[in-house]
Amino acid sequence: MLGRSLLATSLAAAAAQNASCSTVQADSLNPLVLKAEYAVLGRLLDRAKELEEDLAAGKPLPFKRIVKCNIGNPQALGQKPLTFVRQTLSLLMNPALLDMDLGYPADVIERAKAYIAAVPSVGAYSDSQGVKLVRTHVASFIAARDGFPASADDIYLTDGASAGVKALMTLLIRGAHDAVLVPVPQYPLYSATTTILNGTLAPYYLDESASWGVHLDELKRAHADAKAKGATARALVVINPGNPTGQSLPQAAIEAILAFAASEGLLVMADEVYQENVYGDAPKFTSLKKALARLRAKGEAGDADAADLASKAQVISFHSTSKGFIGECGLRGAISNCKTSRPRSEHRSRSLHPSPSAPTSSASLPQGSWSSRPRWENRRGRSTRRSARPSSIRCSRVRSESRRR
Numbered sequence: 001m002l003g004r005s006l007l008a009t010s011l012a013a014a015a016a017q018n019a020s021c022s023t024v025q026a027d028s029l030n031p032l033v034l035k036a037e038y039a040v041l042g043r044l045l046d047r048a049k050e051l052e053e054d055l056a057a058g059k060p061l062p063f064k065r066i067v068k069c070n071i072g073n074p075q076a077l078g079q080k081p082l083t084f085v086r087q088t089l090s091l092l093m094n095p096a097l098l099d100m101d102l103g104y105p106a107d108v109i110e111r112a113k114a115y116i117a118a119v120p121s122v123g124a125y126s127d128s129q130g131v132k133l134v135r136t137h138v139a140s141f142i143a144a145r146d147g148f149p150a151s152a153d154d155i156y157l158t159d160g161a162s163a164g165v166k167a168l169m170t171l172l173i174r175g176a177h178d179a180v181l182v183p184v185p186q187y188p189l190y191s192a193t194t195t196i197l198n199g200t201l202a203p204y205y206l207d208e209s210a211s212w213g214v215h216l217d218e219l220k221r222a223h224a225d226a227k228a229k230g231a232t233a234r235a236l237v238v239i240n241p242g243n244p245t246g247q248s249l250p251q252a253a254i255e256a257i258l259a260f261a262a263s264e265g266l267l268v269m270a271d272e273v274y275q276e277n278v279y280g281d282a283p284k285f286t287s288l289k290k291a292l293a294r295l296r297a298k299g300e301a302g303d304a305d306a307a308d309l310a311s312k313a314q315v316i317s318f319h320s321t322s323k324g325f326i327g328e329c330g331l332r333g334a335i336s337n338c339k340t341s342r343p344r345s346e347h348r349s350r351s352l353h354p355s356p357s358a359p360t361s362s363a364s365l366p367q368g369s370w371s372s373r374p375r376w377e378n379r380r381g382r383s384t385r386r387s388a389r390p391s392s393i394r395c396s397r398v399r400s401e402s403r404r405r
């Protein structure tokens with residue numbers, strides 16, 4: 001078994017050791033969870049941990065250090081946190097610090113005060129859709145990124161993109177007769193969640209020889225395969241920029257994928273958590289939401305086919321504070337942006353949080369700070385008297401961390 005969930009592995013091991021335990025038996029655990037594979041947390045990582053212990057015990061090995069690249073965990077590899085995010089968070093966690101002279105820039109203090117006014121306390125449950133002010137900041141970020149309006153009402157905050165993806169798939173997959181088209185190679189969140197929910201996986205293969213591109217013929221093949229297995233494809237997962245493949249799809253490809261999904265009645269789950277990580281001469285990142293906005297604009301300009309497709313298209317995109325230059329995996333903040341042709345009230349009434357849970361404020365508020373982070377050009381003359389340092393936007397080390405390194 002490759003990398004099933006850590007909890008499932010531990011419970012299975014405990015159950016195997018303790019046959020007298022009546023509730024937790026290896027064969028009484030949910031078999032779907034045991035079946036789900038999460039290779040990035042599997043045998044390779046276990047081996048790395050063993051080798052780390054060997055190194056710590058002084059065992060001679062032909063290397064001195066293990067660099068874990070099995071999962072995108074930037075700060076574990078030395079990426080520095082953004083001080084704007086961390087300083088704001090520190091004030092939210094302990095508002096008494098506002099009365100002290102910490103030398104924080106004025107915009108950090110201003111932002112912290114705005115969030116403190118918006119939430120009773122970071123220790124309180126937030127709205128299940130997430131703090132409205134944060135969603136407003138996220139919507140402004142998306143509007144500026146795409147050049148089309150975005151609404152806070154379409155934004156859902158979750159504790160990590162994984163939580164948003166799982167919540168959405170839980171809403172979608174009703175059983176084995178529901179299929180999800182998933183790229184291969186892929187980040188295993190999608191295959192593992194489909195397995196756990198007893199859905200049908202419909203893999204489509206990326207073309208390595210075309211920079212890991214997506215071909216419409218391959219999407220059609222996967223769609224038809226699902227049908228042949230007796231399942232109806234309900235969603236199409238697009239990971240762009242790709243993980244582990246690293247490609248950024250050209251705008252034309254994104255538009256073609258959107259048109260295919262709309263014509264087949266598939267919800268597009270656009271995993272865009274790596275949107276800041278586009279390297280080399282790869283095409284500039286294009287969001288699926290932007291592609292949908294362009295399609296709508298064409299329809300409004302009189303293109304009847306575009307209008308028809310736009311009326312059928314459904315896109316939910318995911319972004320996360322775990323990746324990019326914020327890289328705050330430990331804080332697990334994320335956004336889901338729902339763009340559907342359905343009346344807004346319909347999807348709003350079905351929260352992405354099916355159980356009475358809400359995103360943690362400590363994860364959501366940094367999401368807001370990052371989404372509407374200060375820009376260099378806006379910062380001139382904004383420092384407080386005692387903080388002449390030009391900016392907290394730099395990735396300078398937070399003091400305690402620089403001591404640790």
Ligand SMILES: Cc1ncc(COP(=O)(O)O)c(C=O)c1O
Binds near residue numbers: 072163271321322
């Ligand atoms: C493609 C992709 N999507 C989603 C995630 C999960 O992100 P989060 O930490 O926000 O749950 C990852 C994590 O590595 C990822 O690589």
